[in-house]
Amino acid sequence: MTAPQKRPLNPPEISAAAVRLLAERGTDVPSAHEIAAAAGMSRSAFFRRFASTGDAVFADHDTLLEELEELLSSTPLAPSAAIIVGARRILDHHLAQPETTRLRADIMRESPALRDRELVVSHRYERVYAKYLVEHADLEIWEVVALSASIVAIHNATLRRWLRDPATPAGTDLERDLSRLASRFLSRGIGRVDPASAGQVLVAVYDAGDAEAVLAQVAATLRSS
Numbered sequence: 001m002t003a004p005q006k007r008p009l010n011p012p013e014i015s016a017a018a019v020r021l022l023a024e025r026g027t028d029v030p031s032a033h034e035i036a037a038a039a040g041m042s043r044s045a046f047f048r049r050f051a052s053t054g055d056a057v058f059a060d061h062d063t064l065l066e067e068l069e070e071l072l073s074s075t076p077l078a079p080s081a082a083i084i085v086g087a088r089r090i091l092d093h094h095l096a097q098p099e100t101t102r103l104r105a106d107i108m109r110e111s112p113a114l115r116d117r118e119l120v121v122s123h124r125y126e127r128v129y130a131k132y133l134v135e136h137a138d139l140e141i142w143e144v145v146a147l148s149a150s151i152v153a154i155h156n157a158t159l160r161r162w163l164r165d166p167a168t169p170a171g172t173d174l175e176r177d178l179s180r181l182a183s184r185f186l187s188r189g190i191g192r193v194d195p196a197s198a199g200q201v202l203v204a205v206y207d208a209g210d211a212e213a214v215l216a217q218v219a220a221t222l223r224s225s
Contacts, residue, residue, distance in 0.1 A: 012060035012093075014039040016100045019057055023103040054117035057104065061121050064090055065128060072132040079137045080182035083129065083147075084175055087155045090125070091174055094159055098166070105163050125152045137186060147185045154178055 017038040035056055036046035050056045068086050075082045094101045108114045129148040133139060139147065154177045162170040 011063045012097070014041075014056055015058060015060040015104075016097065018053065018059070019100050019104045019107065022053075022057065022107050052117075054114055057107075057114060058117060058121050060093070061124070064093055065124055068125070069128050069131075072128065078186075079133065080179075080186040082132070082136075083151055083182060084178045086129070087151055087174060087178055088171060091155060091158060091170060095162070095170060101159075102163060105160075122152050122156065125155075139185065143185055147181070150181055151178065154181060 017040075018035050021035055021038045032046055032053065033043045035053060036043050039046065039056065041049070046056070050059070068089065071086055071089065072082055075085065077085060108118060126148040129151050130144050133144045133147060137144075155174065158170050158174045158177065161173065162168045
């Protein structure tokens with residue numbers, strides 16, 4: 001009777017296995033064959049999937065990026081809310097596996113190559129947010145670039161604070177900071193017009209003698225925004 005085949009690990013499990021192995025071995029860097037074995041893959045399957053050890057360490061981000069892109073493409077939320085929900089989804093993934101998150105942070109401090117790989121991953125998140133904002137928010141291109149980079153920077157800063165102090169309410173901090181960020185770029189009601197709501201009119205009623213004061217207040221509000 002043949003033994004059942006070991007189930008290949010999914011991307012988050014591959015990352016966890018690679019991170020644990022690297023943490024255990026320290027400066028004695030494991031071979032690709034060892035990482036492949038830990039991930040339940042053959043060496044050939046490993047190299048078909050990953051170009052380097054670093055790719056395996058960050059394999060979970062392939063899944064997260066796909067989920068983020070799908071979430072943003074299908075959400076009915078306004079951009080100011082959608083970017084918070086998306087970033088929170090990524091943060092929750094890291095908080096749900098604290099051991100892997102901490103070990104990965106530890107080994108990255110010792111590995112310039114992995115820190116460089118992390119930058120590549122961060123840029124991939126920026127591109128996903130930028131694509132979404134171009135399609136759903138009426139922003140100048142420099143605003144898209146700045147906002148996309150800032151979303152990722154705030155997420156990373158929140159995660160680093162949590163790593164230093166696990167008692168930090170990371171999710172609350174992230175939502176607060178991203179809400180403040182969104183208010184700088186998206187609080188003016190900027191966004192693509194929903195065709196279903198096009199042509200709707202808002203009517204305000206006020207005393208004729210107050211018209212000048214009302215217009216002055218509107219102008220002041222627009223300037224402050």
